[in-house]
Amino acid sequence: MSHGAEQILAKVKKYVSHYKSQQEQIIGLLRIFDLDNDGLISYLELVDGVKSLGIPAKKNDMLELMEHMDKDKDGFITQIELYKAMDLKPMHEGYQGTSVSIDHVLQKLKKGAEKYHNIGEYVNVLF
Numbered sequence: 001m002s003h004g005a006e007q008i009l010a011k012v013k014k015y016v017s018h019y020k021s022q023q024e025q026i027i028g029l030l031r032i033f034d035l036d037n038d039g040l041i042s043y044l045e046l047v048d049g050v051k052s053l054g055i056p057a058k059k060n061d062m063l064e065l066m067e068h069m070d071k072d073k074d075g076f077i078t079q080i081e082l083y084k085a086m087d088l089k090p091m092h093e094g095y096q097g098t099s100v101s102i103d104h105v106l107q108k109l110k111k112g113a114e115k116y117h118n119i120g121e122y123v124n125v126l127f
């Protein structure tokens with residue numbers, strides 16, 4: 001990324017850095033940028049958002065920033081792409097993954113336990 005595009009991104013990051021959680025930062029960004037509320041940030045929304053924050057930006061830098069943020073090049077910045085661009089980890093992904101897998105394991109344990117006659121036999125299967 002060019003220096004200009006990096007500067008714009010750094011200023012956007014700084015603008016939301018007062019939010020406590022990463023999720024709030026992303027929601028804050030969507031409030032600024034996602035003007036039509038479809039959950040995606042288009043190039044025009046990105047340009048308008050940067051303007052509305054009073055960040056001076058050249059067209060080339062904006063195009064480069066869009067290129068950088070729109071990882072799959074579909075013309076829109078999704079929330080996941082936003083997390084990546086802001087160097088944030090999508091917490092909900094990891095969180096859901098963990099809770100789902102624990103549930104899954106518990107379910108498996110319950111189902112499995114019925115099949116075996118004693119705990120020793122069951123533990124042998126598990127480990």
Ligand SMILES: [Ca+2]
Binds near residue numbers: 033034036039040042
């Ligand atoms: Ca939008």
Ligand SMILES: [Ca+2]
Binds near residue numbers: 071072074075077
């Ligand atoms: Ca995209």
